[in-house]
Amino acid sequence: MNLLFALRAARGWVDRDDLRRAIVDYRDLSDDAFDRQFSRDKDALRELGIEISTTDWDDIHEPGRSAYGYRITDEDYALPEIDLTPEEAWVLSIAQNFWQGTALGRDAQNALHKLRGLGHDLAPTTEPGVPQGVFATPAFSEALAQVRARRTVTFTYRKPGAAPEQRRVQPYGVHSRADRAYLVGYDLDRADVRNFRLSRIEGGFSRLRGTRDGDYEVPAGFDARSVFPGTGTAAGEGGTTEGEDLTTVTLAIAPGRADPLRREGTAAGTDALGRDLVTLRVWALDGLPARLAVFGPSVEVLAPAHVREAHRAHLGAVRDRLAALGGDSPAPNEQESDRHGR
Incomplete structure (x- = not known):
């Protein structure tokens, strides 16, 4: 400066x-x-x-x-005249969500206000499938800072059903899947590239004693997505996700409905009832039943069985809550389906 x-x-x-x-x-x-x-x-x-x-x-x-x-x-x-395409404006809206809740959140919001003042269409991003809260957490911005500094860190990590462990990691990148965010890096104790869900890191990050910022190199061309199975050419080549399972979910979708799920998934033909079959590869299943319920009867889970039962149980719980309120109105998922035309 x-x-x-x-x-x-x-x-x-x-x-x-x-x-x-x-x-x-x-x-x-x-x-x-x-x-x-x-x-x-x-x-x-x-x-x-x-x-x-x-x-x-x-x-x-x-x-x-x-x-x-x-x-x-x-x-x-001088800054040249800004002429954004609709796609570029959409990306900027995503970026503002990224910084929301961090030290740069106010600056990012002010920048969007100024661009709107120039006539650019920068509506808030609510596109299904785009994580709205992942980037706003302190853990995400803190993890990103470790990556940018190339700082070898130690932290406490708790996997489901296991005692917390101390991990020593050279951060390579940060990646999000659905509404989950992960630190991706080289685990010094396991001599392997691993993924760590940020919500399972307890107490934040500390610099590993005896190390300095920038004393390791990220492999040339490294892409954090490549260490998640099924997401790139390097899938399965040593990358391991800590405590995560990738599940393929098969859905039957009524014709012309649930476009967000169609865009996210892979077409797999039609069934005997004329419904379109779509497969989704899902990491975090705990929020999936509520997410599918938005589309009401337009979407049915066919497989696997435990996801189908979880979806049905969620719909049943919604009906029970409505019955307890003494109302005979349609379930909220059906109302959502009608309102969105899905």
């Missing part, structure tokens, strides 16, 4: 020696250290989209000077 301020404040071209004298952080560095830091700072500004113009002093009629001059013009610095 000091380099940015110095170049924006200058009138005309500025050479390296002038910058070194003007910026406090550069003054006490050796020549080699200054060269490295100056190069890193220029690259950092360019990554932010701020171009730095460079010229040889001979180009501006100062013969005899072998150094280069630098400047940031208004054209280099």
Whole structure:
């Protein structure tokens, strides 16, 4: 930022020696250290989209000077006109949900307000299948910070039905599936890439003693999705999910209904009643019955049996609650189905 301020404040071209004298952080560095830091700072500004113009002093009629001059013009610095496609606007709405509840939540919300003021359609994202609360948890932003710092961490992890364990992990990435979020990284004790559900990490993260930020490398081209079975070319090549089971659920869906489930799943033909068969690959089953109930009688679970029974039990519980209230109105899942036209 000091380099940015110095170049924006200058009138005309500025050479390296002038910058070194003007910026406090550069003054006490050796020549080699200054060269490295100056190069890193220029690259950092360019990554932010701020171009730095460079010229040889001979180009501006100062013969005899072998150094280069630098400047940031208004054209280099000004933000270009923003013209978002509908898809880009939708992604920005998702991003705002991502930062909601974190230290950057207010800034993200203000940015969307400003874009709306320019006439961009940035409606709140409520698309089925898009996690609305996963990104808002402190655990998610904390895990993301460990990944960005390449910080080897230790934490307490509790798998279902097991005693809590201390884990030592080099974080590679953070990934979400349905309404669950996971830290993906290399488990030092098990010498394998593992996934850890964030809701099962107790007490947050601590830096592993004797390690420093950035002292390990994430494998080139690593994709956190690839270590979940059935999600990429690397599926099954050593990746393990801690305490998670992938379940394939087969649904029968009435024609023209439950479009979100169709988009999420895979078509598998039709049944004898003319309903479309769709398979879903599901990690977290505990919220699935309530999610399917929104579509009412348009959706029936065919397999596996324990998911079918859980779905039926959920619908029965809804009917019982309505009966206890003494009402004869349709079940709420049927009302939802009619209102959404599914």
